[in-house]
Amino acid sequence: MLDLRGVETFYGHIQALRGVDLHVGEGEIVALIGANGAGKSTLLMTVCGKPAPRAGSIRFQGKELAGRSTHEIMRTGIAHAPEGRRIFPRLTVLENLQLGALTAAPEHFATDVERVFTLFPVLRQRSGQRGGTLSGGEQQMLAIGRALMSRPRLLLLDEPSLGLAPMIVQHIFRVIRDINETAGVSVLLVEQNAYHALRLARRGYVLVNGRITLSGEGAALLDNPEIRAAYLEGGARSDKAGTGA
Amino acid sequence: MARPLSAPAGTLRREVSDALVFALIATALALPFIGIYTVPATAGLRLATRLPDLVAIAGLAFVGRLGLGLARGPWAAGAAVLGLAVAAIGWVGLLPSREVAVFAIAAGLVVLIRGAMRAARGSAEPGAGRRTGADALADGAARLLPYLGPVLFVVALVLPFLPFVDRRLLDLAILVLTYVMLGWGLNIVVGLAGLLDLGYVAFYAVGAYSFALLALHFDWGFWACLPLAGLFAALFGILLGFPVLRLRGDYLAIVTLGFGEMIRIVLVNWTSLTNGPNGISGIPRPSFFGLEFTREPQPGTQSFHQFFGLEFSTLHRVIFLYYLILVLALVTNFFTLRIRRLPLGRAWEALREDEIACRAIGINPTNTKLAAFAIGAMFGGFAGTFFAARQTFVSPESFTFIESAIILAIVVLGGMGSQLGVVLAALLLIGIPEWFRELQDYRMIAFGAAMVAVMIWRPRGLLAVREPTIRLGRRRRGAPS
Ligand SMILES: Nc1ncnc2c1ncn2[C@@H]1O[C@H](COP(=O)(O)OP(=O)(O)OP(=O)(O)O)[C@@H](O)[C@H]1O
């Protein structure tokens, strides 16, 4: 479904991605883990066309994305819940969702909003509240909800668990699984919370300094001693695990 | 160092020493500005001093600061009396100069109002929290707010026929409505799309000159030129839009400011086309469906008063112009209210909030921005056409930077994005200063004081509430509001 081959991305002279190969299959959840500054966010943003890759190819459902502009790419069935949530702060929750549906057919709007409210009931209560006044967890739910409103085939999630309480993290991860299983949406999940991410994902990639150094089944990666040492702090199985880098 | 006024009230001693420090700083600042001045002498300039003024200013700073300090504490009533006394001293002319007297009156009144408000509240609900009188006022206003729009609308509809309305008031109303329309037009760019435009007057000028030139060279009338002028202005909007696509905030403001000046300077210097600073005169007045507003119509045509069997009156034309600008302004308003609910308007608001998130949801920022510039400019062009038709004369003098600043002030003061706020701000900024023109320079002081007052009590603008464009469940009743 999504295929990256030899993708190289630069910020000016600084190279952030050094020939990345990555694959997300139809209906798959794929986790991408790595230390701060490894280039995870850059990879998701490169898929979305900004920054544009300087080399390599990005194919989505057989079509080349590299070189196309962001707003075009976002209309091909990819949705991005970017790092830092990027809610529209002065607009209400419902307006945020409505904006997410800008590229979708208007007749789906009512059912899609209902679906988001079923996944995140708290958003229904807050539907008239301004996005900027939501709590961090609520904003993350809204960011995912807004991404879903465009009816994507592939969902790019950038650190959805960042700064959230363990309960909320579990809720969000359950919802991601739910979206994947019931709607068949493929997910590329960037996470610092490696333990949760690798348990949820079928496959995982490890990004180090702009290069993929390891990849494989989620469970296998979880048991990999290198990963345990680097990302799981000795393999603690609590919710606090995986915050180290 | 002086404490911020928001700190809780201290003891009487502290307030006095605080005011002393304040007065000292004020004196130091006033010394070069007020204390010393130059007079021409036989050989060059001579320095002279204005000691009484300086002393008066220092005293005023002390008393004013003390009054404001006291007005927050248990001595609020005393502060009110103090304020009254200062204003009275200024009024009876005990102070060395007129300027100082005016400041004394203004400062005294501010202290009086603050002290009285606090004292009144203190006796009504002792130990009240940090609610100010302005909050209470705002609460009351909020309850009346839903009716304000319709009431203003009805008043605007019947205004020319109200008994006390004369030619002067009607002219003023036309002026205010022109600014309301400009404010609404700029609100699309600034309030909705969040693009700070300091050169909006350029589009006003393009509209006015388009009509003037088309009328001059091709003898076209107002109604034929109105859409064309709007189109030209929109093209200029796109012309401005392209180079500034990547700019935001301060940088955008600077470039738009330059653009506004460029248009004006071109109008001044391209004498062969625009007749330079002398302007273009003899612009035709708009007709009422082909009926002219003249006493003696051209042979073979009828004029307005003949057609309707009325006694000729120049007032007819003024009333017509009034309704014309009212309709143009209302069209602008209706357009904005409508487009906010359509994808383009929603994209504008999203763009104002976060450009990166905008891209992430599939909005094309380039087209969205250009559309905002073009449509905002188009309404500016319409207003310019009206302006030219009303004055029958245009010159570059009417399109200086100060016009852009006033229009922007109307939008900001009204509360960015608020349609009703624009109306109130236009009344405040245009209507009141014009009406009190005989007060001459003092009206500018009052104007400045009003601006400061608004910024203190309503820092986000007069009406900063943003109406959501969609609510849950269109049942209305079930939805919590
Ligand atoms: N706009 C930019 N300009 C220059 N350098 C950038 C820019 N954005 C990111 N970088 C650099 O690119 C590298 C990768 O950044 P990226 O945000 O992709 O990391 P990340 O893996 O998402 O890290 P984190 O886990 O902290 O979010 C970093 O070294 C960063 O400093």
Ligand SMILES: [Mg+2]
């Ligand atoms: Mg990141």
